[in-house]
Amino acid sequence: MTAARTAFDHGVAGRPLAVAAALAWRNLVGIRRVPATFVPAVVMPVFFLIAFSGQYRGIVEIPGFATDNVLSWYTPMAVLMGASFAGVGTAFSVARDLETGFFDRLLLSPAARGAIMCGSLLAGAARGLITFALVTAVGLAGGAAVPGGVPGLVSLLIAALGVATVAGLWALGLVYRIKSQSAGPVVQVGIFVGLFLTTAQAPLEVITGWLHPVARLNPVSQILELARQGFLEGVAWSSTWPGLAAIGGLAAVMLVFAVRGMRTLTP
Amino acid sequence: MTTVALLRAHRRQPLLQALVLSRRSVVALLRQPTVWIPSMFFPLFFTALNSAAFQRATNLPGFPPFDSFLDFLVPATILQGVIFGAISAGTEMATDIENGFFDRLISSPVSRISILVGRLAGAAALGGAQAVLFVLILLPFGASIGGGAVTVAVLVATAMLLGVGIGGFGVALALRTGSAEAVQGSFPLLFVTLFLSSAFFPRGLMTGWYQTVAGVNPVSWMIEAQRRLLLEGFAATDAAVAVAVAAGIGVVSVGASLLALRRRLAEAPA
Numbered sequence: 001m002t003a004a005r006t007a008f009d010h011g012v013a014g015r016p017l018a019v020a021a022a023l024a025w026r027n028l029v030g031i032r033r034v035p036a037t038f039v040p041a042v043v044m045p046v047f048f049l050i051a052f053s054g055q056y057r058g059i060v061e062i063p064g065f066a067t068d069n070v071l072s073w074y075t076p077m078a079v080l081m082g083a084s085f086a087g088v089g090t091a092f093s094v095a096r097d098l099e100t101g102f103f104d105r106l107l108l109s110p111a112a113r114g115a116i117m118c119g120s121l122l123a124g125a126a127r128g129l130i131t132f133a134l135v136t137a138v139g140l141a142g143g144a145a146v147p148g149g150v151p152g153l154v155s156l157l158i159a160a161l162g163v164a165t166v167a168g169l170w171a172l173g174l175v176y177r178i179k180s181q182s183a184g185p186v187v188q189v190g191i192f193v194g195l196f197l198t199t200a201q202a203p204l205e206v207i208t209g210w211l212h213p214v215a216r217l218n219p220v221s222q223i224l225e226l227a228r229q230g231f232l233e234g235v236a237w238s239s240t241w242p243g244l245a246a247i248g249g250l251a252a253v254m255l256v257f258a259v260r261g262m263r264t265l266t267p
Numbered sequence: 268m269t270t271v272a273l274l275r276a277h278r279r280q281p282l283l284q285a286l287v288l289s290r291r292s293v294v295a296l297l298r299q300p301t302v303w304i305p306s307m308f309f310p311l312f313f314t315a316l317n318s319a320a321f322q323r324a325t326n327l328p329g330f331p332p333f334d335s336f337l338d339f340l341v342p343a344t345i346l347q348g349v350i351f352g353a354i355s356a357g358t359e360m361a362t363d364i365e366n367g368f369f370d371r372l373i374s375s376p377v378s379r380i381s382i383l384v385g386r387l388a389g390a391a392a393l394g395g396a397q398a399v400l401f402v403l404i405l406l407p408f409g410a411s412i413g414g415g416a417v418t419v420a421v422l423v424a425t426a427m428l429l430g431v432g433i434g435g436f437g438v439a440l441a442l443r444t445g446s447a448e449a450v451q452g453s454f455p456l457l458f459v460t461l462f463l464s465s466a467f468f469p470r471g472l473m474t475g476w477y478q479t480v481a482g483v484n485p486v487s488w489m490i491e492a493q494r495r496l497l498l499e500g501f502a503a504t505d506a507a508v509a510v511a512v513a514a515g516i517g518v519v520s521v522g523a524s525l526l527a528l529r530r531r532l533a534e535a536p537a
Contacts, residue, residue: 061472
């Protein structure tokens, strides 16, 4: 029985949470059926982690750098990159549904529009959880230190789920408007620019020139600080709340963007 | 006049046929900004980013005596752009196979070698144009080119040869698989080769297995020779190393694409 039939032929269409869960489950089953749609979300961050920590091993010797362990520096960044790919991947599933007409069937059903979007976001969060587990495991196996202990890993997890949600909403907003997988390049450019115009490569104290004010103002830098704090030192509220506020603010803006995009799908 | 009609008009003139097919691949490239814009944007973006993020690394003991990280990154910027752009030679060849144009070509009296030359000439032209554009764009931002025009000429020649080399791998894969998706899928492998080299950071500041792998990667030899040219001015040895590595990659990949072409022609219905 398909997820759509489970959700809509058996009377759950009036229950938004059940609809969201059924659609999220359908998306996750798709990973097992077509692993190629999800594998890059894990392989790319792991490659990024190995390549950057090997290539830029020397940067931790720059005076003022926040750690002397390059894997501790890059593991949280790689996790966030994986989380963003996870969120974006779910939106690409929606793009496929739009191309095949399945999404039109969803819109014709009595399911709440919000529940349909939540289904995608739930699937993105679940995918983000998988990338968090795998990429963190690779980082720790390679020698990343977590002086912040379990709270440090929890703050990384929260940052990862937040980034998966924000990236998913950004991608959904574009996919709803462009209505095809050709939205991919625009989505990816937005993600890369958002993630890298930050303290992704070096701490603010080390960055020079035009990037310094950009990274200082980019709210994603605050999310990176939330993610990294446990890998650099202990977890502190002063490093936590700006990250949480940045996730909340960005999610709110992207939610408006996605909801308005969804409205363009219905007359 | 269509390409196939032009090829028929130039039967028994392989050079003219290669020229017609080269022109077709260059025009096709120019008509698809989605192919060449990312090949310019991403290398420039990461160069701008890393030159601001890692400028202070130039003061580290063991870092080559460059004034700025931007100077250090010039060869890597060109190489990234060439990788991004040249793979399109393979995807275009695969698209020709998928949409039947390749079958029409081989049923016409066209020289088989011209088919390859046409595709790879497009990749070489794009590589050379990218090298010139990158230098022109980076100069106003403070990049300095030791050795001046002669060094730029070496950079352009290397980029053209690399365009052939990387495009050749794409074309070989396209001829073997007939799938544009498979060619695109090989793209990360090229980036692995790039990252497992000293393209973005000096080898002396790496450690362990990564340093060992970067040391035996010919891409490191080429990039380091180009950097010495930029830093110390023209030297025939460095120019020869840079060009030889790019030419070596080209020889291997063109050989692979010739074998793949022979195999595809052998499998084609008579």
